[in-house]
Amino acid sequence: MSVPQPSRTAWAAHSPMTLIDSAQCEANVCGRSRVVDGVLKPSSGTRWITRADYGKQDFVVEEGFLSAADCGRLADAFRTVHPQTADRKVASDFWDGRIVFMDEVAAHAAETAAVMAEVQRRAAARLSGFYALTRPLYADSVQLNVWKRGSHMPPHTDNAYHDGGPHESHWRDFSSIVYLNDDYQGGQLYFTALDKVLRPKAGMLVAFSAGHHHEHGVLKVRSGTRLTMPAFYTFDASRAYGHVHPELQAAAALEAAVGSMADSTGARLGRLLA
Numbered sequence: 001m002s003v004p005q006p007s008r009t010a011w012a013a014h015s016p017m018t019l020i021d022s023a024q025c026e027a028n029v030c031g032r033s034r035v036v037d038g039v040l041k042p043s044s045g046t047r048w049i050t051r052a053d054y055g056k057q058d059f060v061v062e063e064g065f066l067s068a069a070d071c072g073r074l075a076d077a078f079r080t081v082h083p084q085t086a087d088r089k090v091a092s093d094f095w096d097g098r099i100v101f102m103d104e105v106a107a108h109a110a111e112t113a114a115v116m117a118e119v120q121r122r123a124a125a126r127l128s129g130f131y132a133l134t135r136p137l138y139a140d141s142v143q144l145n146v147w148k149r150g151s152h153m154p155p156h157t158d159n160a161y162h163d164g165g166p167h168e169s170h171w172r173d174f175s176s177i178v179y180l181n182d183d184y185q186g187g188q189l190y191f192t193a194l195d196k197v198l199r200p201k202a203g204m205l206v207a208f209s210a211g212h213h214h215e216h217g218v219l220k221v222r223s224g225t226r227l228t229m230p231a232f233y234t235f236d237a238s239r240a241y242g243h244v245h246p247e248l249q250a251a252a253a254l255e256a257a258v259g260s261m262a263d264s265t266g267a268r269l270g271r272l273l274a
């Protein structure tokens, strides 16, 4: 029997998502071709999103989402924990040595991990309100990332590949990034299909849908070090990150325990009846 897939259309009739086509289009192809080795060659239509434009986008841009004190606290936590995790391998060479997960922060400082969890919950609430979502969103990962000088990321979506090949995070429906600093050069966010560039500011929240409409890349960091707190969201509760959604883990453990008790009672009954 096949496992039922969660709905990918869990929003109200007035949601901006009704105007968003997550499929790949020609604008994605053109946008990707403008980014070579992390450097954007703007088209005549490329637009830089200014402060006056933040509220006019079909994705969330919110200044001052995280206070300077909390940005500093999370950046300090990254610098403290990162040396202990730098040799830990993740699923991708690109990210090896660049991620500290929330549970790793928790092992160092539970209060700081609690700040991350609260930031993630607030970001999910913003996404839910902005896109008029009708079902809960679950974070599948909350991290701190480092982007050193010279690093960049080619345009990509967070749930699909350009060639339609199987994506390792295909369940993701939305993404958010909170920027912890802005004392670096480069590192802008470029949206291919929109042909728009955003220069993140410290404390800013940017959040968007995971499909091709919001395909995005990070332009090359020319100097300094860029620190971010990304999180990824899904309607699929089975993909929830246990450190953010312990209630789901507890429910799953209870369900497993009840199942196991039922199995053992059934087996005992079977022996009695045999």
Ligand SMILES: [Fe+2]
Residues within 6 Å of the ligand: 156, 157, 158, 175, 216
């Ligand atoms: Fe991404």
